[in-house]
Amino acid sequence: MTEYILQVKDLHTSFFTDAGEVQAVNGVSFNLEAGKILGIVGESGSGKSVTSYSVMRILADTGRITKGEIYFKNEDITKYSEKQMHKFRGKHCSMIFQDPMTSLNPVYTVGNQLMEAILLHTDKSRKQAKERAIEMLELVGVNEPQKRYNQYPYELSGGMRQRVMIAMALACEPDILIADEPTTALDVTIQAQILELMQDLQKRLGMAIILVTHDLGVIAEMCDEIIVMYGGRVCEQGTADDIFYNPCHEYTKGLLRSIPDISGSKKRLTPISGTPINLLNLPKGCAFCARCEKAMKVCLSYQPEELEITPGHYASCWLNVKERMEPGKEEARHEF
Amino acid sequence: MSSEYIVEVSDLKQYFPVRTGLFKKTPLKAVDGVSFKIKHGETLGLVGESGCGKTTVGRSLLHLYKPTAGEVKVEGTTVTPQNIGSMRSKMQMVFQDPYSSLNPRMTVEDIIGEPFDVHKLYSNKKERREKILELMELVGLNAEHATRYVHEFSGGQRQRIGIARALAVNPKFIVCDEPVSALDVSIQAQILNMFEDLQAKLKVAYLFIAHDLLVVRHISNRIAVMYLGKIIEIADSDELNSNPVHPYTISLLSAVPIPDPKTARSRQRIVLEGDVPSPLNMPSGCAFRTRCKYATEQCKEQCPSLTDRGNNHFVACWNK
Ligand SMILES: Nc1ncnc2c1ncn2[C@@H]1O[C@H](COP(=O)(O)OP(=O)(O)OP(=O)(O)O)[C@@H](O)[C@H]1O
Ligand SMILES: Nc1ncnc2c1ncn2[C@@H]1O[C@H](COP(=O)(O)OP(=O)(O)OP(=O)(O)O)[C@@H](O)[C@H]1O
Ligand SMILES: [Mg+2]
Ligand SMILES: [Mg+2]
Numbered sequence: 001m002t003e004y005i006l007q008v009k010d011l012h013t014s015f016f017t018d019a020g021e022v023q024a025v026n027g028v029s030f031n032l033e034a035g036k037i038l039g040i041v042g043e044s045g046s047g048k049s050v051t052s053y054s055v056m057r058i059l060a061d062t063g064r065i066t067k068g069e070i071y072f073k074n075e076d077i078t079k080y081s082e083k084q085m086h087k088f089r090g091k092h093c094s095m096i097f098q099d100p101m102t103s104l105n106p107v108y109t110v111g112n113q114l115m116e117a118i119l120l121h122t123d124k125s126r127k128q129a130k131e132r133a134i135e136m137l138e139l140v141g142v143n144e145p146q147k148r149y150n151q152y153p154y155e156l157s158g159g160m161r162q163r164v165m166i167a168m169a170l171a172c173e174p175d176i177l178i179a180d181e182p183t184t185a186l187d188v189t190i191q192a193q194i195l196e197l198m199q200d201l202q203k204r205l206g207m208a209i210i211l212v213t214h215d216l217g218v219i220a221e222m223c224d225e226i227i228v229m230y231g232g233r234v235c236e237q238g239t240a241d242d243i244f245y246n247p248c249h250e251y252t253k254g255l256l257r258s259i260p261d262i263s264g265s266k267k268r269l270t271p272i273s274g275t276p277i278n279l280l281n282l283p284k285g286c287a288f289c290a291r292c293e294k295a296m297k298v299c300l301s302y303q304p305e306e307l308e309i310t311p312g313h314y315a316s317c318w319l320n321v322k323e324r325m326e327p328g329k330e331e332a333r334h335e336f
Numbered sequence: 337m338s339s340e341y342i343v344e345v346s347d348l349k350q351y352f353p354v355r356t357g358l359f360k361k362t363p364l365k366a367v368d369g370v371s372f373k374i375k376h377g378e379t380l381g382l383v384g385e386s387g388c389g390k391t392t393v394g395r396s397l398l399h400l401y402k403p404t405a406g407e408v409k410v411e412g413t414t415v416t417p418q419n420i421g422s423m424r425s426k427m428q429m430v431f432q433d434p435y436s437s438l439n440p441r442m443t444v445e446d447i448i449g450e451p452f453d454v455h456k457l458y459s460n461k462k463e464r465r466e467k468i469l470e471l472m473e474l475v476g477l478n479a480e481h482a483t484r485y486v487h488e489f490s491g492g493q494r495q496r497i498g499i500a501r502a503l504a505v506n507p508k509f510i511v512c513d514e515p516v517s518a519l520d521v522s523i524q525a526q527i528l529n530m531f532e533d534l535q536a537k538l539k540v541a542y543l544f545i546a547h548d549l550l551v552v553r554h555i556s557n558r559i560a561v562m563y564l565g566k567i568i569e570i571a572d573s574d575e576l577n578s579n580p581v582h583p584y585t586i587s588l589l590s591a592v593p594i595p596d597p598k599t600a601r602s603r604q605r606i607v608l609e610g611d612v613p614s615p616l617n618m619p620s621g622c623a624f625r626t627r628c629k630y631a632t633e634q635c636k637e638q639c640p641s642l643t644d645r646g647n648n649h650f651v652a653c654w655n656k
Contacts, residue, residue: 043520044491143610157611158386187385188547189608192591196607214520217550217593221600240597258525260554262596264577268532269554271525275490 004071005175005208006032006055006093011068013047013054022279024050026232026287027068032176032225037202037209039219039240041255042229045276048212051229052178055210056095057085072176090121094169096162098181103165104153110137110164111149114171121172136167141197159190166197173205180212195222216259220244228252231277231287238313248315251288286318294319339412341373342509342541343397343427348406350389350396354616364615366392368565369406371642376508377539381556381573383549383588385612388562390545391432394511397543398427410509425455428502430495432514437498438486444497445482448472451504471500475530492523496530503534511543516551528555549592553577558648561585564615564623567642571649581651584608584624622654630655 013025025047032038040048053059055070057077069076077088097103105113114133118124124132130149137145140163153161162182169177179198183191199222202209211222219226219240226243228236228251236249247253254272261267274291283289289299296318304316307324348370351363367389374380382390396403399420408415415423431437438447448468451457458464469479475496486494495515502510512531516524528551534540546552552559553573560570561582569582580586590606608627613619621639625631634654642650 043522159611188549188591188593189385189588190611191593192605192607195593196605215593216521216595217600220595220597221593244595244597255521256595258522259595260528260550262550262594262599264553264574266554269525269529271529272522 002031003034004031005034005073006210007069007071008051008055009069009071011051011054011070012066013050013059014064014066015060015062016064017062020280023282024063024232024279025054026282028227028229028232028234029068030225030227030234030237032208032210034175034208035202035206036224037199037211037222039223039226040210040212040229041214041216041219041226043214043255043276045279046229047232048214048229049180050232052095052180052210052212055178056089056093058089058095091172092174093176093178094172094174095178095180096165096169096182098184104161106153109150109152110156114149114164114168117168118171132171133167136171137164139201140164140167140170141193142167157190158186159193162186162190162194163197166194166201170201170205170207174207176208176210177202178210178212181214182211183218184213184215191218198222216255228255231282232279233287233316234314235288235317236315238309238315242310242313246309246313248309248313248320249288249317250292250294250319252315254291286316296322339409340375341409342376342378342411343374343543344407344409344412345373345397346371346407346409348393348396348408349404350392350401351404356616362616365565365618366615367396370562370565370567372560372567372570374509374541374543377535377541378558379535379542379544379556381552381559382543382545382562383547383552383559384562386547387612387615389565390562391513393562394429394513394543394545398429398511399423400429425505426507427509427511428505428507429511429513430498430502430515432517435491435494435518438494440486443483443485444472444477444489447486447497448500448504451501455505457505467504471503474503474534475500476526490523491519492526495519495527499527499530499534503538503540506538507540509541509543511545513545514547515544517546517548524551531555549589550595561588564612564618566623566639566652568624568652569650570642571647575647575649579649581645581649581656582624582653583628583630583656622652 008028008030011025011028015022015024028051042048054065065078070078111133115129118129118132134145134149137148142148142160142163183194213219223240226240227234230251236252247256257270258272272291277287285301286299286304289295298318304318305321306314306316307320308314348367350367351365353361354364356362370393384390395401397408399415410423410426445468448471449464452464458467472479477496516527544555556573559573559576560567563584569585580589587606587608594600610627613626619626621637622635625635640652640654642652645651
């Protein structure tokens with residue numbers, strides 16, 4: 001049986017704002033296998049970051065998990081006390097953020113911050129912690145780690161800072177690393193260095209990674225499993241090959257059509273028409289319905305059921321349901 | 337005087353004096369001898385690492401900075417401080433950030449109409465309004481939204497507003513500085529299509545700056561690759577992609593994440609070691625030599641210039 005390090009079940013997260021309840025995540029479920037890389041893609045505002053923040057329970061004050069469970073090694077962490085969460089975040093699950101400058105403290109040296117992180121979550125002595133910090137800098141490929149240890153974040157380049165962030169996240173050897181757009185702010189050549197580093201560390205340390213990005217290229221290069229999100233829901237889930245070569249949700253198909261062809265042909269792009277949905281006022285049926293060219297009557301009023309297309313490949317689209325129904329029987333359930 | 341080219345740039349240099357000590361100023365050579373030509377209705381892509389000088393090329397080309405040296409010709413006429421006012425109606429710029437490049441206190445109508453007012457391009461209010469609505473339609477904005485403020489629009493719509501404003505003076509050439517980088521892929525596709533449609537309709541030429549090489553390849557006829565203030569390779573788009581020569585270009589292309597799992601699995605990334613050198617402390621000779629595995633003594637001593645490799649392909653490298 002597959003061992004899951006993290007299982008998210010029917011997660012709902014909302015923000016309670018003056019304008020009303022923003023339903024950012026609306027029933028997200030996924031399983032993360034130990035030692036694997038899971039990618040989360042979807043357009044801006046689809047709930048990728050809020051899903052990750054929910055797992056770490058670092059939501060803004062107005063945000064709350066309103067429903068669902070998150071199992072870490074069979075324990076539901078949504079029931080954890082703040083103290084237990086603190087330990088979970090330090091020992092078992094770390095996160096790296098998009099902008100390394102906002103997550104490093106500008107007034108302390110790189111080494112100081114790294115050492116404090118280690119001291120906080122382990123029972124190492126200061127001397128041991130410093131040794132470990134330098135070891136970590138070396139591990140993530142920061143040159144001259146002894147010298148860098150005493151430098152301030154602004155003295156480092158963007159790629160170097162992102163490495164320091166990764167070193168910090170890995171200092172306590174977490175079981176899970178959540179990386180929210182870890183390379184979006186970086187150049188392609190530096191991005192390649194960081195992605196290579198993450199793959200290498202994942203193999204060597206055997207940790208699981210959740211990689212959040214809107215870059216389909218990064219997803220294709222890195223991930224074992226992929227979740228495609230739209231409007232706070234998972235619309236499709238499967239392996240990289242499932243998603244790229246056999247997309248079964250109209251949003252996934254639209255996403256793949258809207259990127260330039262890798263062969264370099266100048267074929268005209270096919271954008272997804274329409275505008276993103278309003279999370280203050282979620283539609284009753286499929287969230288993508290208003291932008292879907294193949295929408296049917298049923299899509300307006302009922303949320304699509306999730307179907308297993310092939311083993312491990314799931315999609316929530318009424319078209320798949322319709323296709324599976326025996327001819328003549330469609331009327332039996334809904335009006336398509 | 338007419339010319340085959342809309343823009344000809346020769347040996348453009350843009351140095352910024354940067355304080356490096358109490359009394360010491362060191363020139364930061366952001367652009368250091370860049371030359372290229374763009375034909376009417378053509379798109380030249382410009383790529384390279386962050387800080388290599390792409391935006392500065394665009395800005396000094398339009399004389400938004402006073403170039404330190406070099407010459408820019410537009411339709412055969414040299415741009416000077418005296419004639420820049422009238423030249424501005426031929427060249428425009430679209431900026432990267434659709435959020436900060438538009439004034440939040442102005443309505444869309446006033447933003448797009450501003451160049452009309454500056455260049456006095458209408459005879460009465462009615463004509464002004466008609467022209468504005470025409471432009472809004474051209475870039476795919478709903479005319480009913482003319483009186484709305486910028487913050488009421490999405491990123492993609494804001495980018496359209498910026499483009500409509502650039503088009504107001506009927507330019508022949510537009511510098512597009514990362515115009516789609518801040519947008520979602522599905523919106524990106526809409527804007528890229530719009531650039532192509534406008535080009536087909538208005539025969540406008542673009543200098544298209546972007547860091548997404550798939551996007552640049554899609555939209556450009558030719559591509560120039562920059563490294564630390566210099567163009568190190570320039571060729572037709574397909575030629576550059578199928579036959580890159582400069583070691584930097586090769587590693588850049590190999591590092592682009594490919595949205596295709598099979599290709600991604602089978603190819604070899606060439607990951608460059610180290611960081612880009614500081615532009616204040618540039619290596620002697622070829623600026624790329626500190627990260628280049630082919631570097632020789634010659635690369636240390638002399639900076640290579642672009643040489644013709646046939647097939648409209650130019651490369652600046654001693655060893656390749
Ligand atoms: N603190 C908050 N208060 C109210 N709404 C919020 C808050 N944080 C996030 N949201 C909303 O939740 C939705 C999901 O946001 P999230 O940050 O998860 O998107 P994302 O998929 O990560 O997008 P991006 O690709 O732009 O990072 C958005 O509509 C966002 O506006
Ligand atoms: N006004 C200025 N004063 C001083 N230095 C500047 C100025 N503008 C740019 N520079 C420097 O010139 C170099 C080139 O900058 P430029 O913005 O052109 O790079 P770029 O290629 O557009 O980078 P990016 O991809 O990050 O936008 C950088 O080292 C930058 O710090
Ligand atoms: Mg996010
Ligand atoms: Mg720039």
